[in-house]
Structure formats: structure tokens, C-alpha cells
Amino acid sequence: MMTRELKGIIQLIFCALCLGFATACQSTVTTQAPSGAPTDSANQAYDGEYRLGPADQLRVTVFGHDDLSNQYTVASNGTISFPLIGDVEAAGLTVTEFQRITEQRLSEGFLKSPRVTAEIMTFRPxxxxxxxxxxxxxxxxxxxxxxxxxxxxxxxxxxxxxxxxxxxxxxxxxxxxxxxxxxxxxxxxxxxxxxxxxx
Structure with a gap:
């Protein structure tokens, strides 16, 4: 016959095990910051791949063609008006992507194996x-x-x-x-x- 004291000890051990299990489960829950709280996403200097946008000014060089090499500004519609090929999409592109697209457009019946480089002279304000x-x-x-x-x-x-x-x-x-x-x-x-x- 189990004594009353032994039953009490077993109940205490069972309660302690349950409490430990509940605490372990709670520790896996990620606490979210309250909505509207300040974020730290602005605490980084710009050092990623820059995406062009309206008002950016670029120096574009087409090797061997000084008449095409010039400084260009991305218009409000996101394009750059370029000699021979007209408007070239620029907004949302990296400088490297813009170079490749411009080379492709120039190679379509205008220049043979064109080489284009571009650099940002002035960022948008x-x-x-x-x-x-x-x-x-x-x-x-x-x-x-x-x-x-x-x-x-x-x-x-x-x-x-x-x-x-x-x-x-x-x-x-x-x-x-x-x-x-x-x-x-x-x-x-x-x-x-x-x-x-x-x-």
C-alpha cells in the first residue's frame, strides 16, 4: 500500500516535469517587435549594387566613338535618350546591366562589337x-x-x-x-x- 507521503512526492515530481516541458516550449517562440516600433534598416551605409533611377547622371563611354560618348541623365520615365538607338531603359537596372543592354542595342545594325562603360557622376537627390x-x-x-x-x-x-x-x-x-x-x-x-x- 503506497503511503500518503510517497504519493505526495510523486505528484511533486510530475508537476516539476510538466513545468520544465512548458518552459522549453516557450523558449522556442520568437518574440516579434511591436508594430510601429523604430527599425534599424536605415543604419547601413549604401554599399550594395546601386539601381538606377530618375535624375541619376551617368558618364557613358562607347570605345572608339567619341560622338556617342557623353554624360546622360535618366529621365522621369526611367529611360536615357541615346544617339542612334533612342530611349534605353535604365530605371531599376544596375550600371553593369545598363552597359550590357546598351551594347546589345548598338550591335543591332549600328556598331560591330561595341564596348560600353558607364559610371555614375551624380546620384539622384x-x-x-x-x-x-x-x-x-x-x-x-x-x-x-x-x-x-x-x-x-x-x-x-x-x-x-x-x-x-x-x-x-x-x-x-x-x-x-x-x-x-x-x-x-x-x-x-x-x-x-x-x-x-x-x-
């Missing part, structure tokens, strides 16, 4: 709005931080929120909020909105 002294359009430079961009726009207004800003990237339809740090970077074509503080 960025835009800064909201609580700054001089909102507007400004030229992008490599490794430009948001703090430097704000300084270019005359600095914060006295009502500015200096902790969180809103950024809408060139290809995005909605802005996102990011924490403002010394390593918050601007990307070409970004629209930065300096928010108002409410205290």
Missing part, C-alpha cells in the same frame, strides 16, 4: 521635409548620414523630434520610422521627414 530650417531637395553624397543631411538643411527646428525620424525610400510607397543615431544613413532618392515632438 534626397529630400528632407518637416522640422528643419530649410526643407527641400539636396544632392546625395556617398555615406551621407541623416544627421549630416539635417545639418545641410539648416538644422533642427525648435519643435523637432531628435530621437525618431520617418524615411520613405525611393521604391517604397510608405514611410517607416527609424531611430535617429549617428549611423542612420541616407540612401539615394530617400525622402526624410523630421517629426515634431509633442511635449
Amino acid at each position: 534626397f529630400y528632407i521635409l518637416g522640422e528643419v530650417s530649410r526643407a527641400g531637395e539636396y544632392p546625395y553624397t556617398n555615406r551621407l548620414t541623416v544627421l549630416n543631411a539635417i545639418a545641410t538643411a539648416g538644422g533642427f527646428s525648435h519643435r523637432a523630434n531628435r530621437k525618431v525620424i520617418a524615411i520613405k525610400s525611393f521604391n517604397d510607397t510608405e514611410e517607416r520610422r527609424v531611430e535617429l543615431t549617428p549611423s542612420t544613413y541616407v540612401q539615394p532618392g530617400d525622402t526624410i521627414r523630421v517629426l515634431e515632438r509633442f511635449f
Whole structure:
């Protein structure tokens, strides 16, 4: 006959095993950041493969053909108007992809084995709005931080929120909020909105 004390010990051991199992299951669940919280996706300098867009200016060289080599600007419709071959699609392409397409178009009855190189002379601008002294359009430079961009726009207004800003990237339809740090970077074509503080 099992004593009352022994039954109690067995029940305690069973409860402890169940509690340990439940804790192990909970540890596998990934905690998600609350929606609307600032993200850190802007805390990277631009160092990926750049995608061309309207207002980018390129120096295009066609070897052996100085009459075709020139500086060209991507139009608002995403194309570059090129001699002989007309409009060449540029928006959304890398520089390498644009070079290949231009070579292909030139080889279609115009030039034999053309060689084309392109380099970005001027990136498309960025835009800064909201609580700054001089909102507007400004030229992008490599490794430009948001703090430097704000300084270019005359600095914060006295009502500015200096902790969180809103950024809408060139290809995005909605802005996102990011924490403002010394390593918050601007990307070409970004629209930065300096928010108002409410205290």
C-alpha cells in the first residue's frame, strides 16, 4: 500500500516535469517587435549594387566613338535618350546591366562589337521635409548620414523630434520610422521627414 507521503512526492515530481516541458516550449517562440516600433534598416551605409533611377547622371563611354560618348541623365520615365538607338531603359537596372543592354542595342545594325562603360557622376537627390530650417531637395553624397543631411538643411527646428525620424525610400510607397543615431544613413532618392515632438 503506497503511503500518503510517497504519493505526495510523486505528484511533486510530475508537476516539476510538466513545468520544465512548458518552459522549453516557450523558449522556442520568437518574440516579434511591436508594430510601429523604430527599425534599424536605415543604419547601413549604401554599399550594395546601386539601381538606377530618375535624375541619376551617368558618364557613358562607347570605345572608339567619341560622338556617342557623353554624360546622360535618366529621365522621369526611367529611360536615357541615346544617339542612334533612342530611349534605353535604365530605371531599376544596375550600371553593369545598363552597359550590357546598351551594347546589345548598338550591335543591332549600328556598331560591330561595341564596348560600353558607364559610371555614375551624380546620384539622384534626397529630400528632407518637416522640422528643419530649410526643407527641400539636396544632392546625395556617398555615406551621407541623416544627421549630416539635417545639418545641410539648416538644422533642427525648435519643435523637432531628435530621437525618431520617418524615411520613405525611393521604391517604397510608405514611410517607416527609424531611430535617429549617428549611423542612420541616407540612401539615394530617400525622402526624410523630421517629426515634431509633442511635449
